Amino acid sequence: MVELECLPYGAGQAGEGICLLVRMGPYRILLDCGLQDVSPLVVDAARSLPADLVLCTHAHLDHARGLLALHQAFPQLPIYASEVTTELLPFNWPELDPAQIPPFCQALPWRSPIEFQEGLTAELWPAGHLPGAAAFLLTYTTPQRTYTVFYTGDCFLSNSRLVEGFPLEELRGLRPDVLIVEGSYGTSRHPRRRQQENQLAERVSQAITEGYSVLLPTPTLGLGQELLMLLRSHHHFTGRDLNIWVSGTVAAACDAYIQLLPHLPTTVQNFAQHQPLFWDERVRPRVRRLHADPIGTAEELRTRDLQPPCIILTDATADLSQYCRPGNGPWLLMLPQQLVTIHSSSDEPSLAERSQRHRQLVLSQSRTVEKKLQAEIRAGRLAVETYLLADHCDGPGTTQLIHNLRPQHVVFVHSSPTYLSDLTSLDELHNRYHLHSPASGTVVELPVGETFLQPAAPETSYEGELTELGTVVTITLPDAITVDTRWHNFADTGLIEARWQGEELVLRGLPQWELLTQGSDRPAPVTLDCCGNCQHYRGQRCWNQTSPLFDFKVAPEGYCPVFEPIHPESPSSISPLSNTLTGDLEGPNSDDEPELN
Template identity: 60%
Template structure:
């Protein structure tokens, strides 16, 4: 009998959560519980399928089923880091507001081996990504040997504004038998987090300087608080007369963060000694709570509003109509519909990306430093995970798996392993040159890949050099619309492109004869009104 097995109830593909049942000898350990329906975890008369649950961090796709599981199996031990145990209630806002959430999660210390069951122990390490997020080393002492399994949860090697990255040096050479890790970004390579933050800050600054208010939907935990710290500390905004409003559950997340200051990095604790971390109406830019009675204040001047993801944003748009820019976070492997408000010209659209997980090089770096025998990829588009398992540098060294939900994974240790046949991901084509253009011809089998429809969405591609390789990237509808709305006209020129009523290629000045019609940025009409703050 094999001592290590993994049964994935859900592996985090697309919008699914993560829920993995691990068997180590006689022990059954549930790693995270992001299921919307926990019924598969409940046996008819014997309670839960697991002996205990370990939660990696407080994001909904890893914990949304925990409260229901506790209510069904109140004696089932549930463990997490101290910070995660305090952040968990934000996933159930209705019960949180009524005070009906019990303290069901038992906190575990970091970097300390803790005995959970006879022969079974755990050690938690910081994972980056979110305050309190942990990766974990599980050890099972069998009669003939000790088995080691390492689970990352969601991890990030780089530092972000409020969280230090995973301490890779502490884990180097750990050599677990099994490594279960996320592959959210597949093999893609992204710029450093600080570079992405600077790009986003500049784009928000440009929108504000052009007279537009900015609205940014974010999850209640993580990104919203990171953006607040970015806007408070970035040189584009320090000292500027701007109101940053926070609405919904993002407010509650900020309040809980304030209670956890002793667990934050030293630079954040130092910052909090000199000025409030979030709520501050004295130092510019001001950070304020937004409530229904304060909504009319949005009319006064350009401001930034951070709201819950999924919030109906129309309630804000009646203040300063047609002078809003919506910033939507892009997630690799996921698509979001463009709001009808964008197509109607009611609001401009900007998409942005802030890395919260490791890209391809970061993922492979962790694997090579840990040097496991088996690697199980979860949490990400199946196509992205397949890309990782196709990397020669991994296939030649490790036994790779990317299971679907419900597919048992047996993990023989020290036995011969035959790598299964994986789909082809390299395509050969032809290059021809003429006097005026270059043509690259690729086989039509490329279009079978589900990613092709997104790549070829607009028929427009961008090419750039990456070392000695030429990389092609498809331009999405969202990016195309955003580029169409960019204002590239000289700032001192009186033209439609510099008029405050020019939005999405149309005129929205109700007193203009061109109202509602498409106009060229170079055009001009007698009721031209310059952009606010054009001279800044």
């Protein structure tokens, strides 16, 4: 009989939460419970406990939201987590009064093996990613041998503003029998964390300088607090006469972080000795709490000291249209790449769906709110962009973690099947470890100390032809590439961007949202005769009735013969960029007309 098995009730694919049942000999350990519906656990338990114990890695929704329902169904089932996680868990049920949530989760110490059953122990290690986030080392000892399983949960090697990274040095050469690791970003490669922060801070600073207010919807825990610390301490904002407003559960989570200050990194504790960690009316930029009462007219905004430009951090599920209204703009809506979609009752792509990059979390907006935001975009009062502030390992980080731990089996979870397939097909992993990426409901047997043939890696590369034809280059690929579910996103507009990465040429599909953003009212040099400096250019459209581009969407760097400058001193001797029509135009009022470049 195989001593180690893994059954994913939820493998973190297609928006589902993480919930893994690991069997080690006679014992069953439930790792996380991010299921929205715990009925599969209740049914499979058949009136008995679904596991001997539950271990929760951290307090994010996709890992913890099912714990309360699980406790209510099985009050005698022991549930364990780190001390910080036990304090943050109630944020998963904001609809409940905290007094209604029993203290069902027991706290465990760091780096200290705890024996739960005879021969079964667990040890917690900091995992980075979020305050209190833990990785678990499970050990099952028999007279014959010792079996080990290491589960990372969500893991991040780099230090962030409020969390120290995963202590890889302390665990190097651990050699567990099984490593269960997330593959959130697949094989993608990210810039260093500090570089990501600098890029984001620079973009926000630029938007504020241009007169935009910046709206940052975030999940309750983690990203919002990281952004707030970044905006407070970055040199682009230090001493700047600016108001940063925080509302909803993001603000409540800031209060919780303050209570957990002794558990935060030493640098953060030192910072808090000299000035408040978050709320500060004296030091610029000022950080203030924005209460949940509705925001109304522009006059109400002025009385509330919300004069633009300002920065607002709010819940990912908040009604964003209450901020983005006529008379208090313009606004820059910045969405983290983690956000999945804006739900609507229609099949029409929503704001975040256009980016095709947002994953893991859901930004819920009603259809009414969606229409309001679309109207603001068309009027040129709202621009939408995405940014990257990663809190998971990228591809090189994941492979670095695996090579340092040196397990026999690697089980990948917590990503789309295509991203996990990319990881399992890497030669550097495939040739050294037994790789698995199970779907929900699929039992994975993990034989230890036995030799078996590794299945062939899935095909992820495609051979094509390259042809140079005068002034253009044509790349031809087989149609088998279109079978991959990512092809639809890649080929969304039929336009691609190519760039060199070392000696390799990388191709990237340009989504609709990016084309719209490129056509937004961004500033152009005043010395350039272009549509962006024309007095008839408003809301990404030409309103000059004598122009052949009248009522069409046009790029700000475009030009037509009836150009009339906003700035009279603009010289006409500069060579303009001409507009060329591409694609099929369906008329001036078509919703699907292409932008003129």
